[in-house]
Amino acid sequence: MSEFDELQAVIRRHAAARQAEQRACEAFLNALYHALRTASGPGLPLNNVTLDFTLDPTVRLRPPPNGSFHAAWLRLGLCEVLVRVRRLDGAFQGEYGSEGVFRLEDTSEDALLTLARQLLRDVGVAYGAALVTESHLN
Template sequence: MSDFDELQGVIQRHAERRQAEVRACETFLQALYHALRSASGPGLPLNNVTLEFTPDPSGRLRPTPTGGFHAAWLRLGLCEVLVRVRRLDGAFQGEYGEGGVFRLDSTGEDDLLRLARRILRDVTATYAGEHHDSSLSRLN
């Protein structure tokens, strides 16, 4: 068997697992979108939140290998924030915006609302200039 044939076989053998992971991550991103829409509280939906799935800009292989990140742009009114998420040890681990990270072992409504509110606060702080990376603020 050639190296090429071996690669094709591995990709095919693990296709179901990868597809299940894609569905789980996309479902998580959709749930986060809905949490952002309701982050202002009951009866106060944020109507100017949209979701657009996108290939992970850091991804170097397609299809995404098991454990790889899946991404979406979340438009929050006048800005957009890239959210990347993957499954790791049964939890959802992700990144958003300018250095935001999260890990959720549980994805209940309250967990997602807390994450949505944290994303909103962090993005607000970034635009307000309250996040300063010391390595970026040095002149030399």
């Protein structure tokens, strides 16, 4: 068997695990989207939140190997934030924006709401910090 044939066999053998990981990460991103829609509190949905799955810009192989990040753009009104997530040791580990990171072992509604609110705060700080910096330059 040639090295090429071995590579094809390995890719085929791990296809089911890769697809399961992708479905789990996409389900997590979808749950985060729903948490963002309700992050303002009961009865106060954020109607201008949308979700767009995308290829992770850092993945250099297709199909992505097990353990790779899966990504989505979350549109939050006038801005968008890239959220990347992967499964690692039974938890969801991810990053968002320029510096936000998270690790969730519990994907309960409360845990996702806490993450959604933190994401909103961090994105707000990022834009607020840019405005403060500009005002100091004038």
